[in-house]
Amino acid sequence: MFVRDIMTTDITTLREDEVLLDATLILARGGFRHIPIMNGTELVGIVTERDVKHYTPSILSGIPPEEYNRLMETTPLSKIMRRNPVTIEPSKTVYEACQLLYDHRIGCLPVVESGELKGIITTTDMLSLALRLLKEKGLAPPETAV
Numbered sequence: 001m002f003v004r005d006i007m008t009t010d011i012t013t014l015r016e017d018e019v020l021l022d023a024t025l026i027l028a029r030g031g032f033r034h035i036p037i038m039n040g041t042e043l044v045g046i047v048t049e050r051d052v053k054h055y056t057p058s059i060l061s062g063i064p065p066e067e068y069n070r071l072m073e074t075t076p077l078s079k080i081m082r083r084n085p086v087t088i089e090p091s092k093t094v095y096e097a098c099q100l101l102y103d104h105r106i107g108c109l110p111v112v113e114s115g116e117l118k119g120i121i122t123t124t125d126m127l128s129l130a131l132r133l134l135k136e137k138g139l140a141p142p143e144t145a146v
Contacts, residue, residue, distance in 0.1 A: 003097050004090035006129055007111045007119035013038045016045065016078040020055060023047050023077055034108040036117055037081045043110055043117050045081030055080045087112040088121065094129065097121050 013036045014022055023035055027049050037045040057063050057071050088097050088109045097109055101123055111119040134140045 001094045001129075002090065003088055003092050003094060003109075003111055003121055004119075006094060006125050007090065007121045008125065009119040011036060011117070011120050013117065014047070014077055015039065016076065016081065018077050019073055020052065020075040020077070020080065021072040023052050023080075024056065024072065027052055034120065034122065036085075036110050036120065037077050038117070041116060043085065043087065043112060045077070045083045046085040046108065046110065047077055047081045048107065051080050051082065085110055089113055090118055094126075098126055101126065 012026055012030055012032065014026065016037050016039050026032065026035060033049045035047045036043055037047055055075065057068050059068060063071075086100055086104050086106060086109060088100060088111055090111050090113055100109055101107070101121075108120055108122045110117055111121060131140070
């Protein structure tokens, strides 16, 4: 089985010049945990839900609302993104993707072919596949739905 068989192709991306508020809204509305960051057609980074939480100022810190809004609206994603993310090609095996996710302790792999972002594969995709395979092999309880 190949990465192309299980990757998500309907992905939301942002540009590196977009701001922390943009990422916050997309993560909250879309239920995503990872956003590929682009410079034109080139993948230049990843912003994770954890990155956004880390860089978002706490309202409980006593920061004035004006300052909070200013930081959210002016902090570029290029400042908080993780640069040069580990990627994989769609022709690689799911085993190779699993190994990369495990070895690097990351939650997603952007899928890139000939320099173009084609999709993303996440640990959730891998768990979904594992559940499906376990059920197909008869190793899941009969009442379990996938």
